[in-house]
Amino acid sequence: MLLIQLFFILVAIVVGARLGGIGLGVTGGIGLAILVFGFGLMPTSPPIDVMLMIAAVISAVSCMQAAGGLDFLVKVAEKFLRRHPDKITIYSPFVCYLFTFLAGTGHGVYSLLPVISEVARETKIRPERPLSISVIASQQAITASPISAATVALLALLAPAGISLIDILKVSIPATLVGVFVGALTCLHKGKELEEDPEYLRRMSEGLIEPSRLSQMDPNAKTPFKARLSVILFLVAVVAIVLLGSIPTLRPDFVIDGTTVKLGMPEAIEIIMLTTAAIILLSTKTDGIKATKGSVFNAGMQAVIAIFGIAWMGDTFINGNIDAITTSLQDVVTRMPWLFGLALFFMSILLFSQAATIRAVAPLGIALGISPMLLIALFPAVNGYFFLPNYPTVVAAINFDSTGTTKIGKYLLNHSFMIPGLVATSVAIAVGLLLIQIY
Numbered sequence: 001m002l003l004i005q006l007f008f009i010l011v012a013i014v015v016g017a018r019l020g021g022i023g024l025g026v027t028g029g030i031g032l033a034i035l036v037f038g039f040g041l042m043p044t045s046p047p048i049d050v051m052l053m054i055a056a057v058i059s060a061v062s063c064m065q066a067a068g069g070l071d072f073l074v075k076v077a078e079k080f081l082r083r084h085p086d087k088i089t090i091y092s093p094f095v096c097y098l099f100t101f102l103a104g105t106g107h108g109v110y111s112l113l114p115v116i117s118e119v120a121r122e123t124k125i126r127p128e129r130p131l132s133i134s135v136i137a138s139q140q141a142i143t144a145s146p147i148s149a150a151t152v153a154l155l156a157l158l159a160p161a162g163i164s165l166i167d168i169l170k171v172s173i174p175a176t177l178v179g180v181f182v183g184a185l186t187c188l189h190k191g192k193e194l195e196e197d198p199e200y201l202r203r204m205s206e207g208l209i210e211p212s213r214l215s216q217m218d219p220n221a222k223t224p225f226k227a228r229l230s231v232i233l234f235l236v237a238v239v240a241i242v243l244l245g246s247i248p249t250l251r252p253d254f255v256i257d258g259t260t261v262k263l264g265m266p267e268a269i270e271i272i273m274l275t276t277a278a279i280i281l282l283s284t285k286t287d288g289i290k291a292t293k294g295s296v297f298n299a300g301m302q303a304v305i306a307i308f309g310i311a312w313m314g315d316t317f318i319n320g321n322i323d324a325i326t327t328s329l330q331d332v333v334t335r336m337p338w339l340f341g342l343a344l345f346f347m348s349i350l351l352f353s354q355a356a357t358i359r360a361v362a363p364l365g366i367a368l369g370i371s372p373m374l375l376i377a378l379f380p381a382v383n384g385y386f387f388l389p390n391y392p393t394v395v396a397a398i399n400f401d402s403t404g405t406t407k408i409g410k411y412l413l414n415h416s417f418m419i420p421g422l423v424a425t426s427v428a429i430a431v432g433l434l435l436i437q438i439y
Contacts, residue, residue, distance in 0.1 A: 002321050005034075005035060005039055009031050009035075009314070012028055012030055013028075013031075013310065013350045016306075016309075021302055024353070025304075025306040025309035026305070028309025028310040032313040035317060036316065039320075041321075044316050045315075047156075047307055047308070049156050049266040050152060050156050050266075050355070053149075053153075053156070054153075054300060054304050055304055056270040056273035056277075057148075057152070057269070057300075058105075058300030058304075059274060060237060060273040060277040060280070061296045061300070062277075062291040062297040063281050063286060063288075064230040064234045065294040065295075066287070066293075069227050069230035069234065069280075070296070071227065072223045072227040072228060073102070073231060077115075078115045082119060085120075085125075086123055088119055088123065089187055090188075092116045092130040092134045093130070093134045093136070093137035093180050094180065095112065096137045096138045096141070097138065097176075097180055098141075099112065100138045100142060100148075102234075102235070104142075104149070105148070105296060105300065106138040106141070109393060113400045114400045117397075117401050117402070121194070121403060124193075124194050126190070126192070126194045126403075127194075127405055127406055128187075128191055128405035128407075129191070130187070131397045131406045132190070132417050133180070133183050133186075133420040133424070135386070135394055135417060136183055136383075136417060137180045137184075139354075139383045139386060140176040140383055140428060141176065142354050143172050143382060144169065144173045144175075144177070146245065147238060147269070148355070149353075149354070150355040150357075150358055150379075150382060151168060151169075151172070152266070152355075153358040153359050154168060154358050154362065154375070154376070156265075156266055158372045158376070163372045163373075164246060165241070165246060166242070167372075169242070171373075171376045171379075171439070172376065172380070175428045176424075178427060178431045179425065179426075179428030180428075182423055182424065183427070184420075186423050197404075199404040203402075208402075209403065226284035229283060230284055233276055237272050237273060237275075244265065244268050251265075251268060303353060303356070306355075307356050310351060310353075310356045310359070310360050311356060311359030314360035315359075315360075326367055340375075341381040341429060343364075345382070346384070347360060347382075348383065348384035348385050349385055349387045351385075352391060354382040354383060354385075358379075377435070377436045380428035380432065381425065381429055383421075383424075384421075384425065386421035387418070387421070388413075389412070389415040389416075397416075398416070
């Protein structure tokens with residue numbers, strides 16, 4: 001019976017992933033319906049806290065985008081990359097990492113990818129090298145950002161065990177940074193040099209590649225004050241969240257039935273981000289409707305729906321079969337806990353979402369008795385959705401490379417992102433495992 005239920009869950013995930021958009025969330029609803037009405041499992045509570053945290057963060061980022069804040073950050077990144085074109089394979093992934101780290105979503109790098117491609121081509125550097133690791137870096141940064149959906153989901157699950165936000169960040173940030181750096185090193189000499197690449201030469205001979213349109217930035221162009229202000233306000237909010245997460249005494253106490261209870265981090269994140277969104281709109285005089293029409297809001301709401309359906313279905317399945325699951329897996333996971341990292345990696349390939357993977361799989365790790373710190377070390381394993389080259393940022397990078405060097409291989413899996421993705425993820429996990437021993 002357990003395997004039959006698992007079959008329906010996997011079918012719901014695969015079908016939802018193929019539908020795209022909110023498909024993953026709504027097919028999770030179908031799987032949940034089968035579990036409840038077909039197999040008689042009692043549904044658990046929906047992951048409300050995680051959904052509300054993500055919605056609050058996305059609201060703030062969307063307002064910053066509507067005020068021009070994200071465009072301002074892209075302009076700063078663009079200027080930096082143009083000043084150091086010969087080091088673009090090393091610098092561009094860290095620019096994308098920082099951009100994602102601050103925004104909490106990797107979808108903002110779409111604006112950077114064409115810049116990276118054009119700067120590399122003008123410098124006669126194979127665009128595949130910086131583009132491939134930059135996309136991977138944007139994914140790794142999700143598991144290091146204090147405001148990403150994945151991080152807040154992990155925090156919500158581990159908070160009852162006494163884990164704070166700083167406990168996660170002090171492992172995930174250095175681990176993913178080292179992973180990205182090693183991944184960038186593997187890309188320095190990836191493939192043939194641009195002027196020796198047969199595909200590039202073919203496109204040049206057939207006139208398929210237009211002259212670079214990369215123009216120098218107008219030194220007189222000024223960024224609107226409201227764009228700068230929105231970024232400053234958002235960064236202040238991020239710092240406030242990190243401080244509240246790392247210094248619990250900053251959060252207020254409440255007395256409930258004679259027991260002193262401290263304000264939880266989910267509520268703190270929601271309050272700060274909603275407040276920040278309102279202040280950005282009011283201080284920059286930005287239309288709230290405009291914030292709902294940006295790419296960040298669209299991607300964020302898709303994440304909320306995905307977690308709603310998939311996480312609820314996963315929680316119900318695990319809770320309804322907890323005894324059978326723990327009995328069959330506990331011995332194996334106890335002897336080889338790294339196997340749980342493979343489970344996270346595999347599920348992220350199917351779910352195309354770090355946050356959905358954490359909410360669907362991490363509760364099983366907790367039920368199996370895996371230590372919270374080990375789960376933090378294995379956190380980067382949820383960055384496996386580069387494995388199949390059909391994620392939006394992967395597809396965008398391929399399309400932005402007019403030279404044809406960034407591509408999907410003949411055998412599908414031998415694509416441009418496989419090696420840097422595997423290296424960055426593996427190194428991040430290894431560094432995380434080392435750090436939890438030190439801490």
